Amino acid sequence: MTELPKQYEHKDAQQRWAKFWDEKGYFQSDPQRGKIAGKKPFTIVIPPPNVTGALHLGHALNNTLQDIMIRYHRMRGFETLWVPGVDHAGIATQAVVERRMFEEEGKTRHDVGRENLVARIWAWKEQYQTRIINQLKEMGCSCDWRRTRFTFDATCAKAVRHFFFGLFRDTLIYRGKRLVNWDVHLQTAVSDDEVYHEEVAGSFWYINYPVIDPKPNEPAFVTVATTRPETMLGDTAVAIHPSPKAAMESLEKELNAEISTASEKEKTELTARREALQKRREETLDSLETLAAMARDGRMVMLPLMNRPIPLICDVWAKPELGTGCVKITPAHDPNDYEVGKRQNLLMINLLNRDGTLNENAGVYAGQKNINARAMIVADLEKAGLLVKTEDRLIDLAHSERSKTPIEPFLNDQWFVKMDKLAQSAMDAVAQEQVKITPPRYAKSYLDWLGEKRDWPIGRQLWWGHQIPIWYFLPDATSANQDVKTTSETELQKAFAGRNDVLWQWDEEHSQWWICSQMEDLAEDAIPGRKLVREEDVLDTWFSSALWPHSTLGWPDQTEELAYYYPTNVLITSRDIITLWVARMVLAGLFNCGKVPFPNVYIHPKILDKYGEGMSKSKGNGVDPVKVIEKFGADALRFALTHLTTENQDVRLALDFECPYCQAIVEQTKKNRTQPRVQCPKCKKEFATQWAEKEEDKALQSAPVIGERFEVARNFCNKFWNAARFVMMNLSESAERETHSENFFQSQQEKDLTKDNSQIRSENTLQIPLLLLEDKWILSRLATVTQQVTAEIEAYRFSEVARTLYDFAWDEFCSFYVEMVKYRLSDPALRPAAERILAYVLDTLTRLLHPIVPFVTEEIWQRLNEIVPKRGLTAWTDAAESITIAAWAEADTAAIDSDVENQFGRFQEVLRAVREVRSRQNVPPKTEMRFVVKCDARLAEILKPMTPYFESMAGAIADDWGENVKLPALSSNVAITGVEIFVDLAGLIDITAELAKKSKDIQKLEGFIKAKESKLSNEAFVNKAPKEVLDKERDSLADLQKQLSAAKEAVKVLEESQK
């Protein structure tokens, strides 16, 4: 065996084993092979990362958890498939490329044209897909890379067309004029989900609209208030509540009701509101009632600047308590006004061009940018004496997630999917637990969102996406026949006779046919004498993501993969796309395949930065996992992330740079963490970061990213490595002496035993004679841990998996078993059994750890295979050629023994007590101590055999055990449950320290005893508590009292010795 380095060298191991796994094809899945072997499939589709940029630690967490599930199931013998891939992320990617192009070259997409822009986006996609896949590989993700899919590739495109076609067939697709969120920068509609709100400083303008021919006693003006004066150009009405008095009264009633139940603090605020309302009623109610009457009378006002008469209308949207009580109605540019417009049959005047400039409907302001027009209009109103006043105000303005520019509500043709039935099917699936969401609380937000059943706007005015498979054709303009519908339908029937991949529907609003096709393209002249034109809009990117679990398996073709792997087994994702993505996958899976795409959804926490903000590509605060791997290794990265994944807490990671020149810790700040290069404040040299792209930046040395949680995980990997190293160094010594590897664990005594027993040999069964307490203990613990870890993985309790293994490996295996074995290894009679158990525990632990830390476990597995190719405890088995395909550990439940664990626990307590005395008394480590233990005969029998371990692990020699031990003249005494330990410290003792400690102990004990006594003298407790609780309390009190008297006795002895 080659020399084992003192520290686990992750870089080398990762390279070696990644290559090995790839060459062996362990991650490749094959439905044929699975079926022949009678294996069940286990499938996960990756949440395809957007090709907008590189992955950050949030993705690293997401993919680590998936890999744990995949590797675990692979070891359990499932035919395991993890489908990798990336998402074209339509609008997001186009926005990123456009922004980059504008920043670097000052060009817009209109400057370069469609073809050129799309080519640039493809180049971007290639670059980032490669980088993303490499990041996943660096992390050790065991995806079947041959099956890498892209939501915009030919297979996915086909699925998209078939899905659209199916929806169209079921008349779930429609098109209509709708008010959409218009991104004037990208010139596309964006969905509500792509909009965020941000407060900006703005103004609130009060404007007078002159009343046309006011009657006597009627006001000459109606005053309206607005934050967007430029929209007045599109006003088509002014609304007033139909009965302002009733509205204000009912509002006051509500307020009163609230006040009566509100808390003190809320009361003051509510009362203030009521007073304001009352005041307002006094001041404005009369004039509002007048206006309402005028509206009922059908009176008109003159729209200033445009000189257009518009009606005064009654509508409940006008809240008497807000603004001036009257509200201007701009149906084409405000969602609420749009509703009013529809209700009241108002004219809808669109003021905007697609680029955000005002159109011809804006009169003299046409061609102006919105914001310029605003200033002009305000000035003109002021000139006309119609501007009453201006107030400063904070405005919550909608912004596009993609371009970060304000949204303009814009009336536009838009494609929709009818959601009522589809949403219901997806709701039922979760409500009836065909899809189980973990943690369950997330089912609520899923159901709430779907419950609104809002139709899904699917069209985007972009160049990067799946084009909607709808064609139009220009009707024959020369035809004398006015019934275009009937005649053209005949043409359609003729042209597409016998085809079931083309459908058409009549569009009433635009008086034309929509032709929908499953084909990639329809010929321009598919209808003789007509020219077919394709719809230019592309589909919302979620339209293709929704199909991901089945499109990646080949749907709509009935592939072997689809039949074998679908439905997939679990979807692992983060909570922010439960609605956008998970819900839509469920409904699309049901619609297309008749089955839910996965029975389980696991929602994991989010990774936050040190400021508590979620990591995201768009914010630029995402940390590249490769920067962590550089320093700590992929295993440490994965272990740390797994360890952090608790059920209800987001994960906060404080990270910093480590200067590559002087190793100084350079704090990551909001400012420097997005820079391609940073200067070290200590050595003043500049280093590169993950953002380095230019050659001059890349030429600098690159700084790794460091963080406490990664250090902890790296230390654990190294600890485990060293434990394995210790075990293997010892085993290889024995292996060199023995040619038959399966025999080398046996002492001569054991060999004689098994030689005579032909039955045992023929069954290939082993015996382990000379099983000591610590052997039984570690085997019992190992079996328990195996059970626990298995259950925890199945329940997605990732943090607990990591913790269980960490504690067992470090605190039990390393700190106790390995330490104890050191003594036994020098005894030829004791050595073989110990070695066999060492090998067995190491083997099992390596299997249990493998899903989390694949590289270090493979490294150990391979080296162990060189020394001990056959392993086992009750039967020898050949070790698998790779840990990735080794069988998952089965818990040896027969080994679980709580008596043994309790007995061992007593040993640990006594050992700790002896060590504590050494430390307290400042006895140098090499100075031998002597002690006696006073305890009952049964315990003495258990502890006595442990004598050598007290010597090797605490440097202390036990002189006697039992009830009548001879006490040393002067000792440090420690009392624990049922045991008193007297460490002989004649000549060494620091009496002052000892007395101080004792008096502190006594104080503490007296406190506990007092509490217990009062508890036990409480009749209610004695009467009502279960018997076992009561017994426990009584035992505990008795024990505390014993400890107390022991402590008091010790004080007496100490004080006497002082005299």
Next chain:
RNA sequence: GGGCGAUUAGCUCAGUUGGUUAGAGCGUCUGGUUUACACCCAGAAGGUCGGCGGUUCGAGCCCGUCAUCGCCCACCA
């Protein structure tokens, strides 16, 4: 406005169905080159579990309420 989550040691967090004296890692302090590991070993100090009230024999855990923080959704002339 509606919903969800959090508040436990100096810091970052565990704590499963209520039951001995509430745990870990980091940090701090003391002592260590014991033939796996200083990315280590042994030991110690450090908490009235956000406040108040309730249920219970018994509350970090259940209920109510207040406070603070975070996230999501909706709305805002």
